[in-house]
Amino acid sequence: MRRRSFLKIAGGGAASFAAGVIPTLRAASSQGIPRRPLGRTGLDVPIIGFPGLGLIHDDQATCTDLIHAAIDAGVNYLDNAPAYGKGDSEIKMGIGLQGIPRDSYFLACKTKMRDAAGCTEELNRSLERHKTDHFDLYQLHCLMTADEVNQALGPGGAMEVILKAKEQGKIRHIGFSAHTTAAALAAMRGFKFDTVMFPISYVEYFKIGFGKEVLALAQEQGAAVLAIKPLAGGAWAPDAKRTRKWWYRPIDDPAEAGMALRFTLSQPGVASGVAPAWPDIFKQAIGIARDYAPITPEETAKLETMAAACFSSFEKMQKTACYGEDPFGCHA
Numbered sequence: 001m002r003r004r005s006f007l008k009i010a011g012g013g014a015a016s017f018a019a020g021v022i023p024t025l026r027a028a029s030s031q032g033i034p035r036r037p038l039g040r041t042g043l044d045v046p047i048i049g050f051p052g053l054g055l056i057h058d059d060q061a062t063c064t065d066l067i068h069a070a071i072d073a074g075v076n077y078l079d080n081a082p083a084y085g086k087g088d089s090e091i092k093m094g095i096g097l098q099g100i101p102r103d104s105y106f107l108a109c110k111t112k113m114r115d116a117a118g119c120t121e122e123l124n125r126s127l128e129r130h131k132t133d134h135f136d137l138y139q140l141h142c143l144m145t146a147d148e149v150n151q152a153l154g155p156g157g158a159m160e161v162i163l164k165a166k167e168q169g170k171i172r173h174i175g176f177s178a179h180t181t182a183a184a185l186a187a188m189r190g191f192k193f194d195t196v197m198f199p200i201s202y203v204e205y206f207k208i209g210f211g212k213e214v215l216a217l218a219q220e221q222g223a224a225v226l227a228i229k230p231l232a233g234g235a236w237a238p239d240a241k242r243t244r245k246w247w248y249r250p251i252d253d254p255a256e257a258g259m260a261l262r263f264t265l266s267q268p269g270v271a272s273g274v275a276p277a278w279p280d281i282f283k284q285a286i287g288i289a290r291d292y293a294p295i296t297p298e299e300t301a302k303l304e305t306m307a308a309a310c311f312s313s314f315e316k317m318q319k320t321a322c323y324g325e326d327p328f329g330c331h332a
Contacts, residue, residue: 032290033074036271039224041173041194043136045077045106045272047265048289049226052080053277055089060096066279067096071105073286079226079274081110081141082126090129098131107132108226110141110177111158114151119158123165134169137195138162140176143183144321153190177228180318184214193223199314200227200270202263203234206307208315211267219269230264230273231257231281234310248313250276254284256306259299261288266295 035044050070055063067078080093090109097105109126113119127133140152140159152158165171175195178184184198196218204210218225233249233256236242244250251257264273275285295303316322 033286034289034292037224038173038271039194039269040222041224043106043173046075046289047272047292048075048261048285049077049079049108049272049274050075051275051277051282052078052089052093053084054275054279054282055092055096056085056277057279060092063092064096067093068100070282070286071100075286076105077108077272078105079108080126080130081112082122082129083110083112083141084277087125087129090126094129094131102132106136108137108139108175109135110139112141114140114148114158116156116158116161119161123161123170127170134172136172137175138165138171139174139195139197140187143176143178143187144180144317146182146186149183149186149190153187159191175223175226177226178214179314180321181210181213182318183321185217188214188217188221188223192221195224195226195271197226197228197274199229199232200225200264200267200273201229201232201234202260202303203232203307203310204229204312204314205263205267206304207234207310207312208318210312210314210318215268215270223269224271225267225269227264227267227270227273229276229313230261231276231285232313233260234307235313237311244278246276250278250281252281257281257284258288259295259303261285262292263295263300263303265289265292 033046033048035046038045078093080089082090107130109130111119111122113122123138127135143149162171162174166174173194175193175197176187177197178187179199184196187193188196196214198211198214200211205212215225231251233251236249243252251260261273264270275282
């Protein structure tokens with residue numbers, strides 16, 4: 001894959017309505033990707049983020065091209081985690097970023113460690129793998145239960161390390177990702193996070209109301225929402241022929257994808273959406289982002305009707321705090 005060929009992508013969409021208050025759109029980058037303020041941090045980020053998880057699919061040369069092409073396209077918010085490919089994505093991203101000025105991209109990473117010792121080890125290893133001296137955003141990764149939140153925020157927990165690392169300049173801003181409402185609300189009530197990473201998908205939103213409480217509290221606190229699963233179409237139907245080996249149905253259809261991503265980006269407090277970890281879907285997301293316009297009432301009604309025929313990926317998880325068939329743990 002060559003850098004410039006990646007940029008030849010199409011987009012679409014037109015509208016003038018969004019329910020609720022969404023972050024103000026900044027001027028688009030020279031490449032045409034709109035930007036939004038990242039909550040109260042004083043920073044702006046592109047409305048679509050680069051999924052580090054996607055680097056697990058290809059060799060280093062292809063991944064390097066993908067990273068460079070994304071930044072060329074104006075997508076300089078890079079999301080990653082040591083859980084992705086057991087560190088493979090971190091190593092590939094670190095190599096791929098060599099030669100690119102550090103102040104030209106926003107690098108976000110995460111830790112699944114809840115204790116201080118584990119977090120220290122994971123943070124230092126992640127910095128080394130990314131070949132950087134700091135992360136612009138560091139997040140508690142994949143919170144599932146209130147007990148995990150209490151451990152991470154309590155004495156001897158990961159937050160002690162994160163706060164110290166911020167004082168040392170190793171971390172600029174602090175956030176978390178969660179996949180249950182209970183964990184997300186507990187985290188926000190226990191600490192004033194800069195960012196909240198949470199699934200905001202039209203299927204889950206209309207099917208089970210998933211995300212509504214989290215969006216409301218994040219808005220109240222002034223925290224930026226980094227939406228994951230914006231192009232997730234819910235769980236696979238029992239009799240569906242799976243087009244990809246993945247635990248949920250990635251949205252491949254361009255018309256559905258356009259409405260789905262624009263729906264997510266039209267929700268109050270959403271600063272950016274991280275695309276699913278597939279290079280072709282990521283390219284499609286950039287095209288949609290370039291021509292972004294808020295979702296219309298008519299399109300919203302259509303999505304609500306479509307969601308009624310879908311299956312939720314997260315309903316059972318809210319009760320069991322278990323991913324079931326997800327082979328990776330917590331991924332985009």
